[in-house]
Amino acid sequence: MSAAVDRHVAGLARDGWCQFERAVEPELIAGIEADLEARFAATPLCQGAFYGERTRRFGSLLSRAVGIERLVMHPLIIEIAEQMLLPWCERIALNLTQAIEIQPGALPQLPHRDQDMWQGPKGRVEYLVNVMWPLTRFTRLNGGTRLWTGSHLDPDIPVLPEDDAIVPAIVPGDALVFLGSTLHGGGANASFAPRRGIVISYCLGWLKPFELQWLVYPPHVARHFSPELASLVGYAQHRPNLGNVEGQCxxxxxxxxxxxxxxxxxxxxxxxxxxxxxxxxxxxxxxx
Structure with missing residues (x-):
């Protein structure tokens, strides 16, 4: 496991992304998709040019599918995220769990870096590690995630040529890991079927997360999490004294x-x- 972590961390540092094949069994992913099927059907299409008006998105996945905890707490993924982020924090935190469905006819998403949601200095600190778990096969035709290799090395470049984008071919059970400093975006879906995936991301433990975990998983929900998962979603202090309740964890x-x-x-x-x-x-x- 240590050798695998080192290999993936080296790929992230070099390219800004890496691919982890057969990270989990495809049957786990199929079960998650079945649990989320009704939610996909009921969720309205997004509004706005960034989220995509031919796209559905919803979060709170730890409360919506039993298998999501396996993905969130995947030991190799957690170790990769910690190696990339712990130089700038004491503990990592869960930033987001989100299901995404890109409908046929969807346009490509604006290339962006997820770290730009925070206004701190860029280029010296990594804020975020993303993990895309495909529910369906990802290809260039159906809107697979576009990535610009090496774009994490110069965050001041706002856009790169579309022809330079890589679209890794990943299937259910694989994990696509990329940094918050890596330029990326969902692709255009020119196929006849939706492209579905789950993105799970981890951020520095002292940041305000994209998805406000304490409201998404209030105490009566988080009480049933394992201590490790509860800590990851925010029921833990970040020293010194950050994120306390009445001066306690x-x-x-x-x-x-x-x-x-x-x-x-x-x-x-x-x-x-x-x-x-x-x-x-x-x-x-x-x-x-």
Whole structure:
């Protein structure tokens, strides 16, 4: 597994994307699509040139299909995301789970970088890792995801020639991983059938996520998640003290009974704990 992670991380660093074949069994993907079928049918087409007016999108997938947790918590994917993002944060967070259906006749999507939703400095920090899980085969004809290899190396280039775009051929069970700094976009669907996929993304743990996880999965829902999944969707602090509830880790809300009065507890990095303790010892020494 370690060798596979290193290989995919190297591909991401070099090209801005990589392809992970047979990441899960196709039967898992078929089951997820069956669970989402009614939601696809009931969801209206999007409005706006970016989302695409021949496209359907919906989120909250952990509440809509049992198999989604397998995708979100895929150990190799999590390790890849952590290797790419942990230099700039202490813990990663779930940014988005979204199902996408591109209808026949859909136009190509505007090429974009997902990191641009955040207004921080670009080129030195990676904010996001995306994973596209196809529900149907992705091809250039049916609107497969377009990627511009190497575009993550210069985020100041807003657009590149369409002829330079790569459309990886992926099938259910495969995973297409690409950085938030990689220029990409959904393709035009010139086929006679919808193209369906699921995008799951992970971001720096101190960022506000694209999909507001705490509202999507409130405590009465997240209480039934594993501790690892609950932490990933936001029921965990990011040191120092970021994302707390009454000065405690928000996982306190997942208890059966939450006290009316909570004791605020430091959640500091080791260096900050040492500095705070040293300061207190110094003050006590001066007072003594």
């Amino acid at each position: 928000p996982s306190v809300l997942l208890r059966e009974h939450v006290p009316d009065h909570l004791q605020a507890i430091d959640a500091l990095r080791p260096d900050q704990t040492e500095a705070a303790n040293l300061f207190i010892r110094t003050q006590m020494g001066e007072m003594g």
